[in-house]
Amino acid sequence: AVLFLVRGEQMVALGAFGTDRDGRSLAELTRGLKLPSDGESVLSVGLETGEVQSVSFEEARLPEPFRSLIGRPKNGQVVVFPVLGAQRVISLIYADNGERDNPVEDIDILELATAQVGMAFENELLRRQISQSKG
Numbered sequence: 423a424v425l426f427l428v429r430g431e432q433m434v435a436l437g438a439f440g441t442d443r444d445g446r447s448l449a450e451l452t453r454g455l456k457l458p459s460d461g462e463s464v465l466s467v468g469l470e471t472g473e474v475q476s477v478s479f480e481e482a483r484l485p486e487p488f489r490s491l492i493g494r495p496k497n498g499q500v501v502v503f504p505v506l507g508a509q510r511v512i513s514l515i516y517a518d519n520g521e522r523d524n525p526v527e528d529i530d531i532l533e534l535a536t537a538q539v540g541m542a543f544e545n546e547l548l549r550r551q552i553s554q555s556k557g
């Protein structure tokens with residue numbers, strides 16, 4: 423999974439867990455990765471609609487270099503979870519099951535969790551901005 427923070431016209435990889443096909447850490451591989459927030463990719467659709475997207479790797483139209491970096495998961499399924507703030511999508515989580523043949527399960531539960539995380543994340547960012555402006 424990779425967490426992208428939405429910043430204006432781009433998405434910036436903020437963190438990740440798991441490995442690529444060669445066993446390399448996704449956290450290291452995606453560090454500093456920036457992708458456009460517009461276009462036809464499943465990431466852009468999730469950002470625009472605020473709805474979970476579960477599609478095949480081929481349908482996902484992931485932008486390069488992310489597509490090559492992640493590689494096609496064994497079962498071919500990718501899921502994008504928008505993390506909703508009070509007024510907009512503030513980040514996105516890309517997830518797949520890598521080398522496991524099982525589908526990504528419990529999408530509904532994960533969708534509810536990302537909604538809660540979004541509000542908490544946005545509140546923390548606002549608290550930090552307020553404390554910085556006071557100091």
